[in-house]
Amino acid sequence: MAAARDTGVDGLLVTHLPDVRYLCGFTGSYAALVLAGGRPVLFTDGRYTAQAKAEAQGTRVVIAKKPAVIAACEWIEAAGVRRCGFDAAHTTVAALETMRKAVSTKVRRGLFVAAGSLVARLREVKDAEEIERMRRGALMGCGLFDHMLTYLEPGLTEVAVAAELEHAARLAGAEAMSFETIVASGERSALPHGRATTAKLPRRGFVTLDFGVMLDGYCSDMTRTVHLGKAMDGEREVYDFVLEAQEAAVAAVAPGVTAGEVDEAARSVLRRAGLDKYFSHSTGHGVGLEIHEGPRIATKQTQVLEQGMVITIEPGVYMPGRFGLRIEDMVLVTGTSGEILTPSVKAWIEL
Amino acid sequence: MAAARDTGVDGLLVTHLPDVRYLCGFTGSYAALVLAGGRPVLFTDGRYTAQAKAEAQGTRVVIAKKPAVIAACEWIEAAGVRRCGFDAAHTTVAALETMRKAVSTKVRRGLFVAAGSLVARLREVKDAEEIERMRRGALMGCGLFDHMLTYLEPGLTEVAVAAELEHAARLAGAEAMSFETIVASGERSALPHGRATTAKLPRRGFVTLDFGVMLDGYCSDMTRTVHLGKAMDGEREVYDFVLEAQEAAVAAVAPGVTAGEVDEAARSVLRRAGLDKYFSHSTGHGVGLEIHEGPRIATKQTQVLEQGMVITIEPGVYMPGRFGLRIEDMVLVTGTSGEILTPSVKAWIEL
Numbered sequence: 001m002a003a004a005r006d007t008g009v010d011g012l013l014v015t016h017l018p019d020v021r022y023l024c025g026f027t028g029s030y031a032a033l034v035l036a037g038g039r040p041v042l043f044t045d046g047r048y049t050a051q052a053k054a055e056a057q058g059t060r061v062v063i064a065k066k067p068a069v070i071a072a073c074e075w076i077e078a079a080g081v082r083r084c085g086f087d088a089a090h091t092t093v094a095a096l097e098t099m100r101k102a103v104s105t106k107v108r109r110g111l112f113v114a115a116g117s118l119v120a121r122l123r124e125v126k127d128a129e130e131i132e133r134m135r136r137g138a139l140m141g142c143g144l145f146d147h148m149l150t151y152l153e154p155g156l157t158e159v160a161v162a163a164e165l166e167h168a169a170r171l172a173g174a175e176a177m178s179f180e181t182i183v184a185s186g187e188r189s190a191l192p193h194g195r196a197t198t199a200k201l202p203r204r205g206f207v208t209l210d211f212g213v214m215l216d217g218y219c220s221d222m223t224r225t226v227h228l229g230k231a232m233d234g235e236r237e238v239y240d241f242v243l244e245a246q247e248a249a250v251a252a253v254a255p256g257v258t259a260g261e262v263d264e265a266a267r268s269v270l271r272r273a274g275l276d277k278y279f280s281h282s283t284g285h286g287v288g289l290e291i292h293e294g295p296r297i298a299t300k301q302t303q304v305l306e307q308g309m310v311i312t313i314e315p316g317v318y319m320p321g322r323f324g325l326r327i328e329d330m331v332l333v334t335g336t337s338g339e340i341l342t343p344s345v346k347a348w349i350e351l
Numbered sequence: 352m353a354a355a356r357d358t359g360v361d362g363l364l365v366t367h368l369p370d371v372r373y374l375c376g377f378t379g380s381y382a383a384l385v386l387a388g389g390r391p392v393l394f395t396d397g398r399y400t401a402q403a404k405a406e407a408q409g410t411r412v413v414i415a416k417k418p419a420v421i422a423a424c425e426w427i428e429a430a431g432v433r434r435c436g437f438d439a440a441h442t443t444v445a446a447l448e449t450m451r452k453a454v455s456t457k458v459r460r461g462l463f464v465a466a467g468s469l470v471a472r473l474r475e476v477k478d479a480e481e482i483e484r485m486r487r488g489a490l491m492g493c494g495l496f497d498h499m500l501t502y503l504e505p506g507l508t509e510v511a512v513a514a515e516l517e518h519a520a521r522l523a524g525a526e527a528m529s530f531e532t533i534v535a536s537g538e539r540s541a542l543p544h545g546r547a548t549t550a551k552l553p554r555r556g557f558v559t560l561d562f563g564v565m566l567d568g569y570c571s572d573m574t575r576t577v578h579l580g581k582a583m584d585g586e587r588e589v590y591d592f593v594l595e596a597q598e599a600a601v602a603a604v605a606p607g608v609t610a611g612e613v614d615e616a617a618r619s620v621l622r623r624a625g626l627d628k629y630f631s632h633s634t635g636h637g638v639g640l641e642i643h644e645g646p647r648i649a650t651k652q653t654q655v656l657e658q659g660m661v662i663t664i665e666p667g668v669y670m671p672g673r674f675g676l677r678i679e680d681m682v683l684v685t686g687t688s689g690e691i692l693t694p695s696v697k698a699w700i701e702l
Contacts, residue, residue, distance in 0.1 A: 029544060045631075047543045047631050047669075050671055051542065089443055092442060093440075094440040096444055114445070164518075166517055166518070173510065191401075191402065193398060193399075195527075196526075280396070281397075281398055318398075
């Protein structure tokens with residue numbers, strides 16, 4: 001609530017589920033959490049009676065018959081909250097209308113105040129326990145990549161590769177994949193977001209694997225690009241430039257540096273090589289309970305990196321009709337620099 | 352646009368990705384689509400240049416340097432649209448603010464109008480091609496269930512069961528699972544949304560499998576509950592009541608019937624058996640490009656079922672600390688009744 005009070009509100013309605021989980025530990029798929037001094041109050045429904053009480057320690061649990069957000073708003077009015085913050089980035093226009101209709105006309109005007117993404121901001125900096133969980137998830141990812149090196153061969157479909165990777169992830173203890181596994185091979189490696197298809201891995205060409213696991217609720221995220229057969233015209237050179245760009249950005253990570261400076265560290269390497277026009281996305285993003293969190297590591301971003309942030313560094317080059325590749329690590333911002341959480345080999349690999 | 356014009360708007364800004372896909376075929380993860388008479392205009396970014404042109408046939412594609420929604424709003428103003436509808440249920444308060452700031456102050460007030468979920472409403476009724484895709488996805492699910500019957504045995508972890516199911520799904524050609532696979536065994540079967548954990552399947556007790564695949568962009572969804580070992584006290588009786596409730600609701604499906612009547616058909620069976628207090632969720636939901644779509648099959652819902660809708664029918668009973676079970680089919684509303692798309696056996700299975 002301290003962060004909330006700075007914005008002039010005396011209550012906070014939290015409905016974005018990763019924020020609810022972060023604040024009170026509840027992992028169910030239906031919840032509204034109210035912070036207004038005293039114990040937080042969690043509203044959910046009858047499906048989650050046992051789970052809410054077990055998970056949301058220190059939180060008052062209300063099993064509502066009405067929709068949770070309506071029950072929460074009625075409680076907020078009854079508790080005498082005068083200005084209740086909500087997260088404009090995760091509250092739909094329709095939900096705000098529902099919130100307003102749930103309270104009496106005399107308080108309706110002015111009760112709910114767009115308070116920005118206060119919880120998202122808190123979540124950007126991870127504590128020791130979160131970092132420990134994320135280390136384990138990141139290392140699980142590295143283990144899966146090692147396994148895939150023994151599995152990849154020409155003729156396998158991209159889908160079969162994704163299947164093997166995801167099966168191994170489950171057996172290693174992943175709760176789920178943290179996003180749809182990307183397997184992009186041959187000419188398809190030029191698609192920055194190529195889902196796995198029934199295309200077959202080529203005898204000669206790149207295979208990009210971009211994947212992550214969920215472990216204890218936290219996401220991992222890494223990308224490696226390997227080459228089947230001997231390199232063809234220009235492939236090795238482009239790979240080396242992307243790797244140089246990736247390592248330059250990792251080296252630029254430190255508390256006090258801006259996100260834009262990290263992005264520029266990668267982009268300037270590719271610019272010198274004449275490849276920046278093929279680097280069509282940002283350099284990275286924060287990661288945690290969600291696969292995409294703040295900070296954005298992108299051109300001109302002025303946000304300053306802080307100790308405890310976990311970000312991805314993932315420059316890539318995509319040459320339509322030819323080939324593409326991307327190399328991505330998860331990086332923890334330490335007290336002095338950036339620590340790679342995904343230490344899998346990044347040198348050129350030819351299988 | 353016909354549906355939109357009825358609501359008094361002369362343009363529509365569509366940003367919810369399943370709606371974008373439905374309207375123009377583009378499957379990328381970043382887009383804004385404008386309908387304002389003439390060809391639809393799709394705004395996306397440089398990652399999707401090739402893909403947008405290939406997929407969004409009949410649509411003008413604009414690769415924007417600015418955020419797609421800002422470029423779309425500038426286009427809307429320049430095109431002279433006077434009242435542009437947006438979907439209040441899928442537009443955040445922050446996004447609406449961004450939309451308003453993207454246009455000049457002289458049109459800002461009144462240009463954007465909450466137009467309800469027009470596209471979601473259209474999507475509820477599937478056409479022949481969509482139904483064909485959904486049939487194939489549903490049958491793939493049935494094949495996976497058959498496979499799992501040969502795999503399940505006491506001592507396997509729930510996670511290993513999920514891993515096997517998801518691996519088989521990938522090899523069968525699924526693009527992805529349509530939601531996080533639920534494997535809930537023994538006492539955990541009493542959790543309506545029990546994710547797969549490292550708990551081991553019991554020698555005697557229920558195992559609930561609730562899963563679905565994505566095929567050609569469409570979701571399947573089915574649940575079966577089987578029993579390991581011989582039934583214990585009350586289990587068989589409860590199973591039979593849930594099955595009776597499920598079959599009663601399927602039998603109630605027909606065009607012209609309300610969603611609430613279908614829900615009541617299931618709920619009344621369980622009420623007569625004294626089990627309705629353990630049926631803590633709604634009877635079902637529409638399914639399509641998203642796993643949860645309209646209509647909601649829930650108590651007192653007055654929405655009328657129409658030919659071409661595809662819904663789930665999934666009553667369950669959950670007795671905390673004892674056991675639980677659920678049985679779910681996908682059901683197509685035909686011209687006269689409901690047709691089950693997931694014809695896997697529902698009789699008591701003892702493994």
